[in-house]
Amino acid sequence: MKELNPLLHSQLRLAVMSILMNVEEADFVYLKEKTESTAGNLSVQLDKLASAGYISVEKGMSGKRPRTACSITELGRTAFEEYVDSLRSYLNL
Amino acid sequence: MKELNPLLHSQLRLAVMSILMNVEEADFVYLKEKTESTAGNLSVQLDKLASAGYISVEKGMSGKRPRTACSITELGRTAFEEYVDSLRSYLNL
DNA sequence: AAATTTGGTTTATAATATAAACTTAATTAA
């Protein structure tokens, strides 16, 4: 049986990746609302995805407030697609 | 976003359930080989699935050797199907 | 009859996820 990439096999990280697959970019606040996660948890999981090179995180300013914009990288896109493929073999989709 | 049943969102338990979805029953040794897990890990995860009522575990004898036969329950089948549905929304399949 | 294998279970440890507490800066209320 195929391995399921453990970095993607996590509810919150998968949700984030899934969102980023379908959108140009998304900021911290949006991801937090969409996934209904706590800020702390989201922060940690975004770090992990960024460390793996699956997403890029740009910290900037929107007016006077900080804004963290995330987008998926090519590596992340590929990993996500492979993960989906592996899952297919488990779920026979 | 839909919740992913955490009992099913685990590589080994998902693999076991996936196997049991497609077969009348499977014994411990078979599951261990198919999933390439250690006996200890498999034992623990089978217990969890059984405690949740997702599988039934029959401990008997095959000749002189012990044999643990597992099969999926109706509850388990339903849970698996719901899990797959939830995943679809993440993966847009 | 000792050593090894089979089919497991229990328990300890490592990894992971999650939330709680904290930080810094901006905004609003008193």
Add this chain to the structure above:
DNA sequence: TTAATTAAGTTTATATTATAAACCAAATTT
């Protein structure tokens, strides 16, 4: 104008989970 509140995060501590190592009992092989 300063005290309280909110916003946007990060860090750290804790709870949960997964995994493997150690163990056990019975059968088999040497």
